[in-house]
Amino acid sequence: MKYRAAIIGCGKIGSEFSDDPRIKDIYTHSGAYSSCPDTNLIAVCDSDLGKAQKCANRWGVPEVYSDFRTMLEESRPEIISVCTPDATHYQIIQEIMEYNCIRAIFAEKPLALNISEAKELIHRAQEKKIIVSVNYFRRYAPNHRELSLFLQDKTNIGEIQTVSGYYTKGILHNGSHWLDLARFLIGEINLVQGFPVTSIITDDPTVSAYLLFNNGASGFLFGCDEKMFDIFEMDIIGTKGRIRILDSGHTIEKYHVEDDPNYSGYLALAIGLRNSGGLTDSLLHAVEDIVRCLKTGGEPICSGLDGLEALRIGQSIRESALTGKKIVFHNE
Structure with missing residues (x-):
């Protein structure tokens, strides 16, 4: 049928x-x-x-x-x-x-x-x-679903320390894509502080934001001017490695820790795998x-509840950018 x-x-x-x-x-x-x-x-x-x-x-x-x-x-x-x-x-x-x-x-x-x-x-x-x-x-994309499982296995990049990223075109319209992906890959967000990019705050402004996750990881999302170019990136730093999501999610890079080739006695991040094309279909x-x-x-x-949570976080960031105050909320 x-x-x-x-x-x-x-x-x-x-x-x-x-x-x-x-x-x-x-x-x-x-x-x-x-x-x-x-x-x-x-x-x-x-x-x-x-x-x-x-x-x-x-x-x-x-x-x-x-x-x-x-x-x-x-x-x-x-x-x-x-x-x-x-x-x-x-x-x-x-x-x-x-x-x-x-x-x-x-x-x-x-x-x-x-x-x-x-x-x-x-x-x-x-x-x-x-x-x-x-x-x-991105939740439906094979490369991001595989990445979610990869991050859950702490033998890969360990515990997540920080996440950062870039977006354009409104904290609700495009920024909510980033916020939803952060929830999907890292976990729930319980504190935000927004920072205006320009002096004009619209119904859906492009603002920057500090984030704190329930698991202790922190993050920063940078809003960029869509008139210059479009960008969507996420950089996840763990205790044993790093993940970079580039080209709006079409490309994912995985890094691991190894001996620094330039300095004896130090450790550095080295790229191990770079995959492209995972957003297909x-x-x-x-x-x-x-x-x-x-x-x-x-x-x-x-689900609709996921859509609600992305909206709630985005609106909290907008409100914080207006008031200059951090917003703490408990996940329902």
Whole structure:
């Protein structure tokens, strides 16, 4: 049996990245549903009907809409992706859950723009027994899942001491990807302090932040100017080695400790392995994970609760950047 899937929002992550000749793998929701043997992409929707039609033509989708309510009433999908602008997520997801045909929602991040709205969505989904999966896509990537297991084995790089990194384009929009990955690889965060990069604080500013993890590791996330270039990196320092995540996660370097070749009696870090290409087909793996949950009743690799936590940390960093005060919170 194939699950009936639909998409709201036919922009870049919805479909258009698949037209980029530099992107060789499955990197869109449309591409993922079309490639997964357990799903059938039956309908697409965008407020720009021309964009929706282009998406439908690209993927051979029979039903095209400019209004998602009409699509839900007529097409009756079981799985639906929300790929619309951040500020629309809460309202759209809220309405989607009132349609009895919906069994799973695959949402772009952030889940909502504030904690109370995100909590409301998760509570309603639990009441309706609807699976909510959030597209922090690195969790689904084979290289990052392998890295998570690698870090859990303390014989590899030992206990994590510090983590640092760089991002652009808003602490909620892109910074939350970094925060979610830090939780996935290192553990829960219980203290943050934000620092403004510019004098202008928007609803989703690009700010820097100090982080303290439950396991005692500390970290610093640097916000960078997106007008100059895009960057997403993470550097994890352990007691026995180091991990560098580069090129937005496409490349992972592993370092070990050995005798310093330049100075007798000292130890240094030396690169042991450098892997590239591990983000391949991450969106397909995300859809496969949703199918797994529908079949088995399991929890998604990146659940609505994970989306809520990334939002909570990001909002705390923003608040701290405004007030200049550290924020301590307990994980729920």
